[in-house]
Amino acid sequence: MVQMRHGIAVNMLHHGSAITEYAVKIEKGVKWICLRPQRELSVLEFDGKRGGFENTPTILFGQPKATCYRDKKGVIWYSNFVDENDIYCRTLHDIPWFINKLKERKEVFEGCKKHMSTIVKLIKNGEINNRDFCIQQIQKWKEFNSSLFPYMFLALMTDELIIENFTDLINKTSNKVLSSKILYDLLKSEYSKNFIKKGKLARVSKNFIFPPEPIFIPEGIIRFDLYSNFESDYIDILMAQSHGNVGTTIDLFNRFKFIAPIVFQLSEENFYVMRSFSIIINHLLDKVADALLSLDILSNKYQILDYTIDQLTTLSFSNLDKSLN
Amino acid sequence: MEIYGIPASPGKKCGKVFIVKSNNSPKIKSTIRNLIIAVEDFTDLGLILELRNALAFISKRGGRTSHAASIIRELGIPYVSGLGDDFYKLKSNDYVLIDGFEGKITIKERS
Numbered sequence: 001m002v003q004m005r006h007g008i009a010v011n012m013l014h015h016g017s018a019i020t021e022y023a024v025k026i027e028k029g030v031k032w033i034c035l036r037p038q039r040e041l042s043v044l045e046f047d048g049k050r051g052g053f054e055n056t057p058t059i060l061f062g063q064p065k066a067t068c069y070r071d072k073k074g075v076i077w078y079s080n081f082v083d084e085n086d087i088y089c090r091t092l093h094d095i096p097w098f099i100n101k102l103k104e105r106k107e108v109f110e111g112c113k114k115h116m117s118t119i120v121k122l123i124k125n126g127e128i129n130n131r132d133f134c135i136q137q138i139q140k141w142k143e144f145n146s147s148l149f150p151y152m153f154l155a156l157m158t159d160e161l162i163i164e165n166f167t168d169l170i171n172k173t174s175n176k177v178l179s180s181k182i183l184y185d186l187l188k189s190e191y192s193k194n195f196i197k198k199g200k201l202a203r204v205s206k207n208f209i210f211p212p213e214p215i216f217i218p219e220g221i222i223r224f225d226l227y228s229n230f231e232s233d234y235i236d237i238l239m240a241q242s243h244g245n246v247g248t249t250i251d252l253f254n255r256f257k258f259i260a261p262i263v264f265q266l267s268e269e270n271f272y273v274m275r276s277f278s279i280i281i282n283h284l285l286d287k288v289a290d291a292l293l294s295l296d297i298l299s300n301k302y303q304i305l306d307y308t309i310d311q312l313t314t315l316s317f318s319n320l321d322k323s324l325n
Numbered sequence: 326m327e328i329y330g331i332p333a334s335p336g337k338k339c340g341k342v343f344i345v346k347s348n349n350s351p352k353i354k355s356t357i358r359n360l361i362i363a364v365e366d367f368t369d370l371g372l373i374l375e376l377r378n379a380l381a382f383i384s385k386r387g388g389r390t391s392h393a394a395s396i397i398r399e400l401g402i403p404y405v406s407g408l409g410d411d412f413y414k415l416k417s418n419d420y421v422l423i424d425g426f427e428g429k430i431t432i433k434e435r436s
Contacts, residue, residue: 157392168387180332180426183389184398192395195375264390270393 025077032077035157040074042305044285045208046314048142057082059150060101061090084157091263092255098154102262106222109273112144116273119280120215129324131291134284141274141281142309152274155266160261163187166256168210173249174237180231184227189268191220206275208249208316210289210301212282218272226261235319250291288316291324327330328411330383332428333394336403338381339433342419347378361423367393373400381405381423383430387413404429 024033041049050068057063057080065083091098119137127160129135170179195218232251238246289301297319298304307315342345342360362376363383373382373396382397387406397404403425408415416423423429 015332045425162387163390176332176428177426180335184335185396187389187398189395189399192399195370198397213348264395268395269433277431297435 014092016269024158030079032079033081034075034077035314037075039076039206041070041076042208043070044305044307044309046070047075047308047310048072048281049137049145049149050312051142051146052152053078055146056153057149059104059147062155076198077236082153082157085162087154087160088161091154091162091259095255098259101151101154101221102222102266105154108144108147108151109269112148113273116218116277116280120217123180123280123283128283128287131288131316131320131322134288134324135316137284138281138288138309139313141277142153144277148274153195155263155270155286159263159267162256163260165295169224169233169249169252169256173241176235180236181230181240182228182234183316184261186226186257187264188223188261189220189265190223191218191265191268193217195272204258205279208278208282208285208305210282210286213279215279215283216276218269218276220265220269220272222262222265222269228257231257238295282293288312288320291320295319307324326414326433327336327406328414328430329431330405330411330428330430331388331407332389333389333391333406334402335381335425336381336400336401336420337422337424337426338403338424340380340420342351342383342415342417342421342436344415344417345372347423361421365412367391370396370417377402383408383412383415383423385409425429 020159023037025032025034053068053076054065056065060082061080064080068081069077071077122128122133165184169181198216198219235250238249238253285304286301287297289304292298292304292315293301297315303325304312329390338361340359340361342363343357345362345364348405352395357376358378359380361381361383362379365385367373367384367387370392373393376382377400379402381403383404384393385408387393389406392404394404403423405423405425405428408430411428415430415432416436419432420434422431422433422434424431
């Protein structure tokens, strides 16, 4: 399906991405959307991420907060949420806004990465056996998510849309091989490069699991200086065309050329930072679950995911010793 | 026969297809060399590093912007993703030509 908005063809096919099966329902006159019908969140995960989901329209567009709920299956539904076409069009046509959001995002992400490094050092120093430390960090994770998630949506909802429309533009005005060559030069990620160098294994499993995966700290930066060796070939092809839209096409090409590599890298950073943070929290939950299991409060570790973070805090403070050993 | 997917990493390679399933043992995976690896989905990025001696990759799901595609491009291995149900037209030991620029897979010889 191709939607027209602000005069731009918006290709809604996501080619197997996580938001391919975007669902919509109307209940009592309220429109609810579900970005990932296949993705189920536990009570604890939803509680940890809810603030971020709700804050997204406010942080991105200064609009009222969204409403969200977790259905019986654990799937998340949103009302008054941001629209991917709005993010797409704003990004493409209001580059100063996009740059401003990038600056805000950088501050939040850098703060989070710094905090993660500190927690990992403390875990290595044995603080993982301290009840107060574990509970504080799980609460801190929730706080960080409130500001991290809105900026994640900058790329999460639009990266494929931007890159597919960029590809379509080049394909229609030149050829498929040239579009691949241009994109391969532009879609590069320091995070992937470092992942290969370190040889660490990172499952794409997004849920908390027991036992947790090994902790890893991702390394990477967002590069703004990526260019393609084939850009001039494309401009040559365009200039040789006789129709009158060349200027508009070149303008659109330049916008995509600037935005596409950035949103791709944002998506990579989202993935590696959030996975790393989740794994760290997973280790702390594992420790708390061990202690609750030994007190017969839980009969298996996965039951810890049925509590909200406040419930878990109350449960831990009323039942567990300061030391979780 | 030609099958089209999404061009996800550049390069052209010819070789035999090996379909990797989740129940393939790690021992089998570690001995895979000089084959074109077909996998439904790269849910485990570590799998790519285990299979880095592959000639090329093919997958049923995924796109140009997936984390798997990013890693495979860094490794310099051709990759065609997002074949959808056409993925099942491929069989292990088929001899194919994979074109990572056009997203095209040509089945040259059937197993």
